[in-house]
Amino acid sequence: MIDEEKGAVFFQYARYFLHGTVSPTPQGMRFIRKAQDILRSRDELLCEMRDQLEEMGTELSIGVPAVTGGYLLPPLLKAFLKKHPNVQVQLTEDSPAALEKMTENGTVDLSILPLPIENDRLAIRPILTEPLFLAIPNERENWMTGQLRKLMDSVRPNAEKIPLALKTAEDVPFILLKEGYGFRRIVLDLCAEEGFQPKVTFKTSSIETAQSLVEHGMGVTVVPRMVMRQGSDRIVYVPLQSDPSRTLVFAYPETCYLSRAARAFMETAKKNQTSMYEEV
Incomplete structure (x- = not known):
């Protein structure tokens, strides 16, 4: 078992190796992969526990290409926040290739991306x-x-x-x-x-x-x-x-826990697809 203090140090170093510029040895790469799995499992567990305690999570992070987001997101966000006003939505704009990596790593909960999706570790749900x-x-x-x-x-x-x-x-x-x-x-x-x-x-x-x-x-x-x-x-x-x-799709990690807020956001898109598209 790792006590709380040692665990904090472990996660600090793991995140440094995951996101830093150091070139690891083969043994280091094995450590990084294991650390990444542990960090992801830890974040998923915290998210799932929070979801069990709350009716709806308070945060939702969405990745989207800049132009697509400018046309597609405003009517969709309006409909979502009208029903879930307490959710704080964070938007990340970047290229589809960069967003695929962010989605896989959990930097964002889900992304709106055009097909084809290069990353086979992402699950997809069609939007339009x-x-x-x-x-x-x-x-x-x-x-x-x-x-x-x-x-x-x-x-x-x-x-x-x-x-x-x-x-x-x-x-x-x-x-x-x-x-x-x-x-x-x-x-x-x-x-x-x-x-x-x-x-x-x-x-x-x-x-x-x-x-x-x-x-x-x-x-x-x-x-x-x-x-x-x-x-x-x-x-x-x-x-x-x-x-x-x-075709535009929602992309999210295939094997990771998907928060209630993320699922609700995708359901909002499904229910408002026709009117949403007419507005953009």
Whole structure:
């Protein structure tokens, strides 16, 4: 048995090795893995005991990519906090890759992430699936191919109703998200399915920045419906013939205890899915 004082020292050193910059030996790595399991079990037990004593936990930490969170979370949080006003919600914004690690390690209770999820130690629960569109400048640009110019001239102002093959964007400047963003992989996979690699001229960590570049005639990009700039007269959103989509999910540690607050938050999303999506 480890007494309270020795236990505190143990956990202090374990956390240091887990999150510090020291390069451990193989024996040290074994210690770290064991310590990580102990720390996780300890945190889960404390959370579970607190849940048994309280009707609802008082804290909930959620990880979310910045842009997705800005569109999806406000109506969802409003509905959740209306029913559970005493829960303090902490938001962490980061890239999907970073959030997967935070979720696995318990830094956040759960995260809202786009599929695919790379970490097989995370369980998922679907939130919604939405279509993807090709975003094109509404004005002619010198870089536009003859096919794209002809298409734009012939379908404007009904471009948003006529599906387009993504391969039409094969030879034009393409704006893509940076490494570490799940949506980047979705777009690259779509291009690969149509037999081409996009000519990437700009990489960004923000879909909002990507759309601004499109509005200023710098290229094209693919966006989910959620982030479309409704009412913009400088950008056209064209549906794609392959009818692609992306799915957002809740991700949480598969083998860890999930707090009542986290479960209640996911149930809120399920019950408010339709109205939530209409607001974003």
